Amino acid sequence: MPRKLIRKPAKKIGASPGTLVHTGAKKTEQARIRVIDYSAEKLSEVEIPIAEVGKCCPLRQTDSVSWVNVDGLHEVNVIETLGGCYGLHPLVMEDILSTEQRPKVEAYEDYLFIVMRMLHFDADKNEIKSEQVSLILGPTYVISFQEREGDVFDGVRERIRSGRKRIRASGPDYLAYALLDAVVDSYFHILEKIGDQVELLENELVTDPTPATLQKIHEFKREMILLRKSIWPLREVLSSLHREESALIREATGVFLRDVYDHTIQVVDTVETLRDIIGGQLDLYLSSISNRMNEVMKVLTIMATIFIPLTFVAGIYGMNFEFMPELKWKWSYPVFWLVICLMGGAMVVFFKKKKWL
Amino acid sequence: MPRKLIRKPAKKIGASPGTLVHTGAKKTEQARIRVIDYSAEKLSEVEIPIAEVGKCCPLRQTDSVSWVNVDGLHEVNVIETLGGCYGLHPLVMEDILSTEQRPKVEAYEDYLFIVMRMLHFDADKNEIKSEQVSLILGPTYVISFQEREGDVFDGVRERIRSGRKRIRASGPDYLAYALLDAVVDSYFHILEKIGDQVELLENELVTDPTPATLQKIHEFKREMILLRKSIWPLREVLSSLHREESALIREATGVFLRDVYDHTIQVVDTVETLRDIIGGQLDLYLSSISNRMNEVMKVLTIMATIFIPLTFVAGIYGMNFEFMPELKWKWSYPVFWLVICLMGGAMVVFFKKKKWL
Amino acid sequence: MPRKLIRKPAKKIGASPGTLVHTGAKKTEQARIRVIDYSAEKLSEVEIPIAEVGKCCPLRQTDSVSWVNVDGLHEVNVIETLGGCYGLHPLVMEDILSTEQRPKVEAYEDYLFIVMRMLHFDADKNEIKSEQVSLILGPTYVISFQEREGDVFDGVRERIRSGRKRIRASGPDYLAYALLDAVVDSYFHILEKIGDQVELLENELVTDPTPATLQKIHEFKREMILLRKSIWPLREVLSSLHREESALIREATGVFLRDVYDHTIQVVDTVETLRDIIGGQLDLYLSSISNRMNEVMKVLTIMATIFIPLTFVAGIYGMNFEFMPELKWKWSYPVFWLVICLMGGAMVVFFKKKKWL
Amino acid sequence: MPRKLIRKPAKKIGASPGTLVHTGAKKTEQARIRVIDYSAEKLSEVEIPIAEVGKCCPLRQTDSVSWVNVDGLHEVNVIETLGGCYGLHPLVMEDILSTEQRPKVEAYEDYLFIVMRMLHFDADKNEIKSEQVSLILGPTYVISFQEREGDVFDGVRERIRSGRKRIRASGPDYLAYALLDAVVDSYFHILEKIGDQVELLENELVTDPTPATLQKIHEFKREMILLRKSIWPLREVLSSLHREESALIREATGVFLRDVYDHTIQVVDTVETLRDIIGGQLDLYLSSISNRMNEVMKVLTIMATIFIPLTFVAGIYGMNFEFMPELKWKWSYPVFWLVICLMGGAMVVFFKKKKWL
Amino acid sequence: MPRKLIRKPAKKIGASPGTLVHTGAKKTEQARIRVIDYSAEKLSEVEIPIAEVGKCCPLRQTDSVSWVNVDGLHEVNVIETLGGCYGLHPLVMEDILSTEQRPKVEAYEDYLFIVMRMLHFDADKNEIKSEQVSLILGPTYVISFQEREGDVFDGVRERIRSGRKRIRASGPDYLAYALLDAVVDSYFHILEKIGDQVELLENELVTDPTPATLQKIHEFKREMILLRKSIWPLREVLSSLHREESALIREATGVFLRDVYDHTIQVVDTVETLRDIIGGQLDLYLSSISNRMNEVMKVLTIMATIFIPLTFVAGIYGMNFEFMPELKWKWSYPVFWLVICLMGGAMVVFFKKKKWL
Ligand SMILES: [Mg+2]
Ligand SMILES: [Mg+2]
Ligand SMILES: [Mg+2]
Ligand SMILES: [Mg+2]
Ligand SMILES: [Mg+2]
Ligand SMILES: [Mg+2]
Ligand SMILES: [Mg+2]
Ligand SMILES: [Mg+2]
Ligand SMILES: [Mg+2]
Ligand SMILES: [Mg+2]
Ligand SMILES: [Mg+2]
Ligand SMILES: [Mg+2]
Ligand SMILES: [Mg+2]
Ligand SMILES: [Mg+2]
Ligand SMILES: [Mg+2]
C-alpha cells in the first residue's frame, strides 16, 4: 500500500499562482520528448533532445496532427518552453507539474486542458502504479505530459503507424479521444485484476478465514477508496467533453466520446460494485469470527459443565472426616462410578437437546 | 454463484474502436438467424442459414415489419454483414459483441440502438442465467442479437402469429416495446423466485440459524448487487425512450412505453426492498449469534460458580494436617452436607434473582 | 408477517398488454357496485347488481357528479364493461386488476387514472391489511375500484348525504380529493398505532430485553420497509396532481390538493422518523446484550479467580508425601485459614479497584 | 423524553377539510389575546378579553402595523372569529389547530401563512418544550397563534416599545422577520444546551462508561431525530420566503430574511454535526464494552491457565495408590514446589510475551 | 480536542439585528490595523493606531488597491467606524463579530462580503487552531477582519512588496483571490498533517492496537466532522464567486477563481477520503479486538479442556473408600500416567484438527 493519502501542497502558502515547481517524486531518470506528426498521407516520428525542446514550437502551425509527448516532469524548463510557444496559461503549467490533480477538463481560448490519472498494474511488485497524464488539445496538435516513461498508448501509436486506420484520417480531437479511451480501457484491466483477487478472497473467507484475511479486506477497501477518488471525477470530465460545443471537437468525434463516456460509467459502476462486495465480505468475516467464538465457548462450557460437578463428587470422598459411613461401605466405589456415569450422561443428553453437541 | 464480477476487457488497450472481437464466452454451439416478416395482412417466418446472411439485407427496404433475430455472437461475420447492409456504426457492432454492456439506448441517424440484459432462472441448476440482448430499431425493421438460443420472446412470437392482435397492426416500434416488456416481465419472475427463497430464509433465521444461513444471506446479498447493476440503468433507458421525440416511435406507442417504464420502476423498487430485507436478516443473524453466546456463557457461569466453591470446601477437608479438629468431630460430615446445600441453594437464589435461571 | 414481498407477475411473459387477468387473491366473496349520483340539489344512492353493470354507463353523460364504486376485482367482465363504456385504455384496465401497482397518476385524454394503496388496521388479528384502490376521475364522474368490501370512505359518503357541505357544491375533482384525503388520513391512524407499539418496545428495551424483543424490532423494521414502499410514491402522485394543469381539476380544488400533499409529506416524514427510531432500538438492543454478557463474564471471572488458587492451596496439603513438615505442625491449620482469607481478601480488593464489584 | 412520536390525527377519517377541532393537548388554562399596534410615531398595547375577540377585526384596515397574538388554541371560537374577519381559508384554520404541523409557508391571495415550531428549554424539568407557532402576515397586520403562554418574543416586544429601533419604522413583513429570527435564535440556545451535555457525555465515555451512559446516548439520538424533524423543513420555509416575490415582503426586508435563512442553515448544520458526534459516541461505547470484556476474559484466562495445571499436579500426589514411589522419597515435597514454581513462572513468561500481562 | 461544538448565540433572543457584540473569545491582547496601499507603480505599508481608525476611510476613494487588515475583533468601535465610512450593512457588521459563521459569500450593492475559516496547525500544542476571516471586496479596496494576529497571508504580502508580480498590476479582486487561495492552500497543509497521523495510526492498528488507538480514531473522526463543517460550505462560496457576474470581479480574475475553486474541491475530496479511511480503521480495530478475544478464549478453552478431566481422574484415586481395588494394584500408578498421557494426547490431537493449536 505505498500510495500516499494526501497530496504534497503545490507550493508555499500564498505563493504566486503559476509558480512552476515540480511537486511529485522524480519518477524517471531522464526526461524524453517524442513527436509523432501525421496526416492521412504522411507520417514522421522523431525523438527530440531535451535541450532542443524549442524544435517542437513550429508544429503549432503545421496542418498535420502533431502529437508531442513529454515523459518526466522534473525538467521544468521543458514545460516552460512549450508553455511559452503554445500559449499555455500559467495555471495550466502549474497544474501539469502538481501531480495530484483531480481529473478535470478546462476550456481555454484556443485549447482544451485535460488532466487524468493513468493506472497500470505492476505484476512484479503486485501493486497498482499511477501517474498523472495531462493533455493539451489544440487545433492541430496534442501535447501529452506524463510523470515517467511507459504508458498505455502503444496501441494508439501502432494504429497511427499502420496507416489505413481511421485515426490517420481524423484530426487531433480523435487522437485525444484515442488516448482517453486507452486510459479508460486500462481501468478495466486494473479492475479485472482486483476483481479476481476479491474472488479469491471470497473462497478464503468461506473455507478458512484468518486475521490475514481481514488485513487483505482492509487493504482492498482502502485501495477502492483511492481508485474511486481517481475515477469518479473522470465521469464528469467525459460527460462535459462529450457535450462540449467546442470548435476543437469535430462532430464525427462526438459519438466516439460518447462511447468512452459510456465505458467510464461502466468503470464507475464496477468500482461501486466492488466496494459493495468488499463491504459484504467484511460483514461475513465478522460474522464468522463470532461463529467460531461461539464454537470455542461451547467446547469449554461442555467440558467444564460435565467435569466440574464430577470432580466435586470425587472431592467429597477424598475428605478425611473420621465419621463418613460411606467410606466403609462395600459397594460405595461401584455406586460412585454409577452416579458419575449417570451425571455425565444426563449432561450429554442436556447438551444434545440444546443442539450444542 | 457462477457470475463473474468484472467484464473481460473488450480488446487490447488502445485498439481501434469498432474492432470486432466477440469477448463473451461462446454460449451456443450453432448460431441461428430467424426472420419474421409481417404486416396486418401477411406473415412469413423463415430461418436463414448463417452462410446466406445477406438474404436479410433486402428486408431493410420492405414496408412490412421485419424482425431479424440472431442467436449466438461468435460468428463475427454475421454481425459484420448485417452491420454493413443496415448501416450500423462500428461502435454499435463493437457493443453488440462485448457482452457486458451496461443497459443503454443510443440514437443514431436512422435507428435506435438498445442494449439490455435478459435474465432467466434455470430451475435445473438453481441459478440465474443472463445474456445480453441488443436491439436495432429502424423505420421498418427490428434486429435483435442474443448470446445464445432460448429467450423470453415466445409470447411475442405467438401474438404475431395469431393474427388479430394489436401487434400485427402496429409498426416496429411496437414490436420493440413488446420485446422490452417481455424482458422486464421476466425480471418479475426472477424476483419472485428470489423473494420466495428470502422468505424461507426468514423462517430458518427464526427457528434454527446456522453458519449455512449466514452463507446464504451473503450469497443473496451478492446476487442483489449484481442484479441491481443490470436493472438500475434500464430505468434510465426506458425513461428516455418514453420521452424520446424520435420519428421512429409513433405517438400511440408512447403510452405502452410508459407502461413498461412503470414496470421497470416497480422492479427497481422491489430490488431495493429485497436489499433492505436481506440487510435486516443479516442484523438479525448477528444478534441471534450474540444471544446464543450469552446463553452458552450463562450455563458455564452458573455451573462453575456453584461448584467451584463447593469443590474448595471439599478440598479443605481432604487436607492431611494432623491437627484439624473438625476431622474428629462426630457431626462434621452431616454439617458439611448442610453447608454445601446452603451454599448451592444461595447461588441458585442469586441466579434466579438475576434472571439467569 | 403475512404480507408477500413480491407481486405475482401480471400475466405470462410476453402476453399482450391489456390482457385482463385478476392477479391478486380473491379477497371478497361477492363483488358489489354502489353508485352515488349527486349535485348541489339532488342525491341518489343505489346498488347495481353485477349482471346489470351496463346501467352505470349512462352516468358518464349526466351533469351530476357520479361516483361508481366497485368492490371486488374477480368479476373481470365488470371492469371490461365499465372500461368499454367509459373509454378506458386497455393498460388502465390491466393495472386496475394487477393489485400490486406502485402508486401513480397517469393522464389520459379525458380522464386521470390514480392508483394508491389503502391501509386499515385489523384490530382482531393485530395486523395491517392493505388493498389497492384505483380511481378514474372524469369530467362528471369518479369510478373507484377496490379489492374487497370495506374502506375508509364512510366519512366522505356521510358528507355527501348530509347535504349543505362543500362537497355537494363541488365537482368530481373535489370528490377525488376527498377520497385521497381519506386514504392519507388512514395512514396517520396506522402510523399512530405503530408509533404506540414502538413506544412500548422502548420500555421493554430499557427494563427487560429478551430475544422476543429482537424479533419484534425485526418485524417492525420489515413492516416499515413495506409501508415505505406504499407511501413514498404517493408523495410524487400528489405533488404532480397538485401542479397538474388538467382541465379536470378546477382551480378551487388546487388548495385542497396542496393540503393533502402536505399531509403526505408529514406521513413520509413520520415513516422515516420511525425507521430511524427502530434502527436506534436495534443498536440499543445489541448494546444491552453486550452489557449483559460482560456482567455474566465478570461473575464467572470473579468466582473462578478467587476460588481456583484457594483450591490449589488446599490440594497441596491433601498430598500424601511422607515428608511434608507442615502437616505435623500444630498451627498449620489456623495458618492455612489465615492465608486463605488473606488471598481471598486481596482478590476482593483487586476487583473493587477494577470496579468489577 | 416525554415527546410523542406521532401526531394524533386531526379528525375522523374522511371528515370535511376545515373542520375546526383542537387536536393538541390543552396546554394553557386561560387563552389570552394581546394586541400591539404601532407605527413610527405611535404605539398602543392592549389585552383583549376572549369574549370581545371581535375588537381585533377593525385592525385589518388600519395603516399601522397590528400584531395580534393569541396564546392557547382550545377556544376554537377565537380562531373562528379571527379567521372570519381576516378572511382565512378553512384549511389555514384547521392547520392552526392541528398542532403537529410540519413547518411550512403557504401563499394565499392577501396573506402568507407560516407554521413553525418554537422550542424552549425548561431548566426545572431538564426537558425541551415545544409548541407550534402559526403566523399570518397580511398587508398591515401579523397574527400569531401559540399553544400556550410564554414565548421567545419578549425581545421583539421590547424593541417595539423602545421606539427609535428599525422595527418601528418598518412594516409587518419586518415584524414577521423579527419573530422568525427570535424562533431561530432560540434553536441556537437549545442546541448549545444539548452540545454542552454531549460534551459532558464525551468525558463520561472516556473515564467511566456505564449502561446509563448508553441510555443517555440513546436518548440524545432520539432527541436529535425529533429536533431534526422540526428544524429541517424550516430551511425550505426560509429559503422560499427569502426568494418569495410577494407584494407582502418589501425589498428592504429581503436581506434580513437572507440573514435568518443563513442562521437556519447553521442550525441544520449543527444538528447534523451533533448527530454525527452522537453516532461516534455510540461506536466508542460499543468498542469500550468489547475492550473491557477482553480485559475480563484475560484475567480469567490467566488465573485459570496458571492454576488448573498446578492443581492437577497436586491432585496426583493426593492419590492413595499403595505403590507410588515418589510419596516415600525424602526430597519429593521440595521438588514438587520447584516444579510448581517453574510451571507458574513459565506461564507468566508466556503471558508476558503475548502482552496479556 | 478543545474546539467547542456549538457556537455561542450571537445575542439575546429577539435582539435587534445588527446589534454589535463580539461573541467569540477575545483571542488577542491588542487589536491592530495594518494598511497596504499599492498600484503597479507605488506601494505604501503603514500601521494605524486603533484610536485613529478613521484614517482608513479616505482609502475608499483612492484609485490604488487598499488592503485594510484588522486583527482582533474585541474593539467593536473599530468595526463600527469602518462599517460607517465604507457603508457596510448592519448585518454584515454583526456577522463579522459573531465568529462562528458558516462560510458564505453575500453580494451587497457595492461590495462583496466573504466569510471563511482560516486554519493553522499549532505544532507546539499539536492542535489545529482556527479563526474566522471576513473579507469586504469593494471597487478599490479589500478589508479583512481576523480574530487574532498571525495569518497565512505573509506570502501574499511579500508578493505585493516584491513589485513586478501580477498582483501589483491587478485590482482588489485579484487580491481577494490571493487571500482566498492562501486560505485554501493552508487546508492542504492541515490535511497533510492529519493524513500523516492517520498513516501512523494505520501501522499502530496492524502491529499493536490498544484502547488508546481507539481513542485516537475517535478523536480523528470528531476532528474530521468539525473540519468538514468548515470546508464544505466553502465549495459553494467559491463556485458562486467563480460564476458571479459582478462588476467587482474582472474577467481575467475568473480563471484564477476557477483554480482556487478546483483546489477547494480537492480539499473536500480529501476530507471525504480521510473520513472513509478513518471509518475503515474503526472497523479494523473492532475486528482485531474480536480476533484477540478469540485467541484469549482458545487458550482458556484448551487449558481447561485438557486439565479438568485429568484432575477429575486424579480426584477419583484420592478418594478414601476402603474398598477400591485399584489402590492396591501394583501397576496402578504407571497405568494412571499412561491413561493421563493418552487423554491429554487425544485432546491435543482434537485441537490440532480444529486448527486451534
Ligand atoms: Mg495557488
Ligand atoms: Mg494547483
Ligand atoms: Mg508514463
Ligand atoms: Mg474503451
Ligand atoms: Mg492517487
Ligand atoms: Mg461502446
Ligand atoms: Mg474502445
Ligand atoms: Mg465497448
Ligand atoms: Mg437467448
Ligand atoms: Mg410488463
Ligand atoms: Mg451481469
Ligand atoms: Mg404489461
Ligand atoms: Mg401497467
Ligand atoms: Mg405495492
Ligand atoms: Mg375495500
Ligand SMILES: [Mg+2]
Ligand atoms: Mg387529510
Ligand SMILES: [Mg+2]
Ligand atoms: Mg403491501
Ligand SMILES: [Mg+2]
Ligand atoms: Mg392542512
Ligand SMILES: [Mg+2]
Ligand atoms: Mg454496524
Ligand SMILES: [Mg+2]
Ligand atoms: Mg382532511
Ligand SMILES: [Mg+2]
Ligand atoms: Mg391538517
Ligand SMILES: [Mg+2]
Ligand atoms: Mg407560547
Ligand SMILES: [Mg+2]
Ligand atoms: Mg438570528
Ligand SMILES: [Mg+2]
Ligand atoms: Mg415535535
Ligand SMILES: [Mg+2]
Ligand atoms: Mg447574519
Ligand SMILES: [Mg+2]
Ligand atoms: Mg438575529
Ligand SMILES: [Mg+2]
Ligand atoms: Mg449572525
Ligand SMILES: [Mg+2]
Ligand atoms: Mg489571524
Ligand SMILES: [Mg+2]
Ligand atoms: Mg491554491
Ligand SMILES: [Mg+2]
Ligand atoms: Mg469550527
Ligand SMILES: [Mg+2]
Ligand atoms: Mg490549478
